Amino acid sequence: MNFAYSDEQRMLADTLERLVADQAPTETDALHGEPSPLWGTFAELGLLQLPFTEEAGGLGGDGIDVMIVMQALGRGLVREPYLAGLLLPGTLLARLADAPQRERWLAPLLEGELRLALAWQETAARYDAHAIATCARRQADGWIIEGAKQVVIAAPSATALLVSARVDDGTLGVFLVPADSPGLERRDYPTLDDQIASDVQLKGVALPHDARLGEDAAEALAEVLALGRAALCAEAVGAMEAACDQTLAYLKERRQFGTPLASFQVLQHRMVDMHLNLEQARSMAILAAASLERPSDERDYRVAAAKAYCGEAARFVAEQAIQLHGAMGMTEECRISHYARHLVMFDHHLGDVDHHLEFVSEGLSAA
Amino acid sequence: MNFAYSDEQRMLADTLERLVADQAPTETDALHGEPSPLWGTFAELGLLQLPFTEEAGGLGGDGIDVMIVMQALGRGLVREPYLAGLLLPGTLLARLADAPQRERWLAPLLEGELRLALAWQETAARYDAHAIATCARRQADGWIIEGAKQVVIAAPSATALLVSARVDDGTLGVFLVPADSPGLERRDYPTLDDQIASDVQLKGVALPHDARLGEDAAEALAEVLALGRAALCAEAVGAMEAACDQTLAYLKERRQFGTPLASFQVLQHRMVDMHLNLEQARSMAILAAASLERPSDERDYRVAAAKAYCGEAARFVAEQAIQLHGAMGMTEECRISHYARHLVMFDHHLGDVDHHLEFVSEGLSAA
Amino acid sequence: MNLEFTAEEQAFRREVRDFLATGLPDDIRERVRLGRRLSADDHLRWQDSLSVRGWLGVNWPQEHGGPGWGPVERHIFEEECAAAHAPTIVPFGVSMVAPVIMKFGSETQKRHYVPRILSNQDWWCQGYSEPGAGSDLASLRTRAVRDGDEYVVTGQKSWTTLGQHANMMFCLVRTDPEAKKQAGISFLLIDMETPGISVRPIITLDGAHEVNEVFLDEVRVPVANRIGEEGQGWTCAKFLLTHERTGIAGLGHAKQALRHLKSVALEIQHRGRPLLEQPHFRQRVVKAEIELMALEVTHLRVLAAARDGGAPGAESSLLKVRGSELRQELSELTRRALGPQALPFFPDHLYGDQELEREEAEHAALGAQYFNRRKLSIYGGSNEIQKSIVAKTLLGM
């Protein structure tokens, strides 16, 4: 039992801390086009290679390494699509792709030359990755994809999308769909948490045979979503840390009725409750990160528990951070409001509290 | 729209307030035997007649009158079985009984000469009054009752029990079973909230034809349970009032670290939360009491909402009252602990929060 | 005891409902329903419609042109307006400065300002809060120095709601810097066209421009624009703060929000069934419904007391606390109901004229609204302040 970082992890954390501290907030507008200079820095630091196996051209980082990165990005509220544009589509690609597919897509992804996005969500399926209506029909000369995907984070900046679809043999397929494919229509918008996303229509999109990644992708997708959820928990913990720090600093600095707000007992205890939620959420993020290599049922149970727990904790911290900042916390210009939006909307990514509680409930041991 | 008491109600409330203030706490032991002197006072004041129609020999009081009585009894923590020994069995009797049955049982009940009890609960049915296993078989010379009832409040002091049973024609029957009937076995015990109760076995209890009260009793039982639930809400509101008053007085009197506890902001706000729960619970108790004459679906919906709401509020007030009294609140000798037991166990009488939320959920309007 | 409205009150409710069916322009109703921002003109069209009907001065006595309603009628009116998606009446003129002028103003001031308010000629905003003062109103620093028949006002006001549309501001200023906190404050009416005034938007975390900062740089205000005596400003402010707080629970809004939540949760599907049937989601809706039932009865108790001459004091703080908590919970459930669809953010639609497809428009505001509703537990005295008021005044702690 050991909760200390290795020397390499300590270095990684320190590097990221400095990087993030120097970083100005990313503008949503800047997320649309080409990868930003910061993305280049990520590439230089090896962050884009970190979460991939050496065999896939990566550095072989594990769940804890990803946690360290995401926590730092959350702390700095860095809105570069590390998760949506790299981690989710990249690990799915690495898991499923054959050598030519890897060479064409994975290698440049890890070099920072392009970004991808994972289109897995559909309106009627809510957060369920399996109950999807998008279908892929096998043709003589390849595939025809028909359907619609919603809220595909980072799609506007993606060269290609990884699209999940039900194949006519009943298996779950994942297809690599270039963003400029005829029949692919994107509607782009910013999100409430300062990211960019698209709703995507796939109207008879024709793809070559080799557009499908591997065979039945159900287990691979589950694995990647587990990684993504653990990563989101870590990101939320980083953001909660920052929100707690900023709120505490505000309470100490701000005076009302002649004394610092920090001297009011009710606000002290509220701040302790925030801190308690942070520390418990941190524990769950660690548990999730450390469970990614476990058997899938154990992994998914723990990850769902962590995502549900962090969802509640993040919302509590966000709401109290706004409340304790008073009217200031309601303004765009006060940085806490961006953290609060991030922490609340955390719950709408990769399944919310209810979704994950339902999962835990179904797997609850009776003993 | 008018929330003021009538002149008569004001007098009733004043009388009860004085009576209850003078009253020493009822000892559980004293509840076993003959009606106590206080019961005699109830009779003298007309309290035993109050909730019954004039046609049934009563004073024609309505739901608000019952609320006034129960609230005062709750405030004084009077553990006489006004609800369990009089109100529930009496109103059911008045609703179902024919003239000879009334004369034999109802008249002396209203005179304070005997008490009854309502045996409706069964282990497997939890709080459901209809899913019962006790059955009544029709015989040439009367009825045979077979089954078991649990936690029959006030049974040890009852001359007879009103027992619900499934009749072989599928209707719900209510039977008047004298306490000394052969085959009726009672196991008596005190309850955690200072009442007395029994588990009752009915082993082939033979009864005459006229032991059945009326025909299908389902609607009458629902009506009586609604009255009982509204009455319990009022009683809880009275007890919450007293618990809030005592806790507030304690906080003002007790000093720690050199200042009164009442000067600590966290305790002030907690006290306000208690008060808020009290006032909202009071509103629901009023709503329940005022809805008893409404059509049964509306009545039951509102009463269930009130019972669920008061259940949560009562527990909150009880737990905070103990917590704010510190170690003192943990002791038998501090009166708050008795109020706390009463307020927590309130939820186990006539259906708990979950039971009633389920009912409201089933009746929830979608608009 | 009786929880029903009288026949007259029920007839009044029908009258309000009938008026709303025709007196509220459809385009405005639709923008409110969809949670989109109203233009100044939208507000004025609605308030003109009310003015013509004689219903604008909701809390005014008849002698000043108000309808002479009691608290119960006002409650019914507010509830029906919320149900019909009518805009809230901009309160700064009608509900706030007008009663102060009627109570403390000179005859000249009354004759000048009161009719202009009732005819929507002036758009008033409030110059109370200052940056860094929060709920501690009395610590204000904007100063007014007497110079002949004028005050020269310098300072900064904040959280000035809809100040971007206003031509008049009522303002608390410090006229005596030597006097202790509450003393030395005066109540001035300031023309927003006066040189030295500038207004800067504050964008809130939902992307909206509702509030502003107002900078005053040697703004010259005639002494004739002072209400009451010099140094009497705190009395006016307190009168205004305690005046008319029966609507504070936001009951009509809460009811409307619950209806809206249910309609969204009926439409959104979860595992092939309406989300409203999902047990845990439904449970939270059920609890909100019950909390609302309780809040409504408590509210009616306070209304009945006010009607019968009682002054709702600390009880309105209780209503504000529970009312804001409930409305925040409803906004949370509505956001959550949307699932991934809560993420898209369309500021040009919500705050401008960009049109969306029907279905998208129905949900477009709900995510941002959750964030907007966070203000309910902050403004008008935060819930923490409200609880301290109750502890002090009602519980004597």
Place this chain on the structure above:
Amino acid sequence: MNLEFTAEEQAFRREVRDFLATGLPDDIRERVRLGRRLSADDHLRWQDSLSVRGWLGVNWPQEHGGPGWGPVERHIFEEECAAAHAPTIVPFGVSMVAPVIMKFGSETQKRHYVPRILSNQDWWCQGYSEPGAGSDLASLRTRAVRDGDEYVVTGQKSWTTLGQHANMMFCLVRTDPEAKKQAGISFLLIDMETPGISVRPIITLDGAHEVNEVFLDEVRVPVANRIGEEGQGWTCAKFLLTHERTGIAGLGHAKQALRHLKSVALEIQHRGRPLLEQPHFRQRVVKAEIELMALEVTHLRVLAAARDGGAPGAESSLLKVRGSELRQELSELTRRALGPQALPFFPDHLYGDQELEREEAEHAALGAQYFNRRKLSIYGGSNEIQKSIVAKTLLGM
């Protein structure tokens, strides 16, 4: 980073489990399982069994006869004991006064008392709290007046747990009435047989006799029974309060309570199915399970830090707050699971020898236990005090 126990730690866990299978008398295990009170003899039989095994002085170094365990071993031991329904070791001798004597006592005192504690010859109780002092320990009023080689002690101690069985009490007394609060306090060891001592039971709201008041009326205590210098009592008290708080979350008890809750909710029927399948009840169980997962990892983080030489400070306050909240929630759910069956109260069974039928006995303690668990957020510094400690020490507020 690694959340698993080492192979050695897992082997140790098996060793503890094997010992518990034979070393814990079955009748004691059953009484603990059913929530019934243990007699003094029950406690002693169990502690003798531990003593023989060398495991009684759980937090003692080996040179004093302890097993020399680190925080991780202690945690495993506590968890296995709770799972096996072993009684909690009565802490006043082993865990509380012994470390104080080892740290501050004279050689004579050490040689006399320490072995007697390890062999269960003395039953210690704690004379800290006083009526009316609550969490404000330093305001104590029991006074000790020096008279030759003796102190004459007069005063009253309260909340003395299991004092009815004790033959020795460690006691904070005021030896210098002139000195300020914390100064002027000394730490005395008092023989309960000394004339002038009387013990009065306090019955708690669950009907139990766990705590007592102890009256001291001119009790003569040899000066040789003082630990440390005169006036050094507060130092001893603080050492004792901060010593060994890793078990404070009650993790083993919480785990056991969750298992118990599930077994009860599986057995109790609701609409013909196990209550555990009722969605809302199940949801609360699920939330408790997740809270417990988080608490366990947090606990392990603190343990690992303690093992590696860190001093768990304010973190243990966090664990106490969440641990007590969780255990209270579990006791609430267990009570609620019983439905109407939570009402019957059988004090003669719980606290005496009255036997009940099997099924009745299984549930008899659960209602009372809910009330008993209210103490978790009060004793050892209420949760409010804990939060104030965290605010001050960890957050610098």
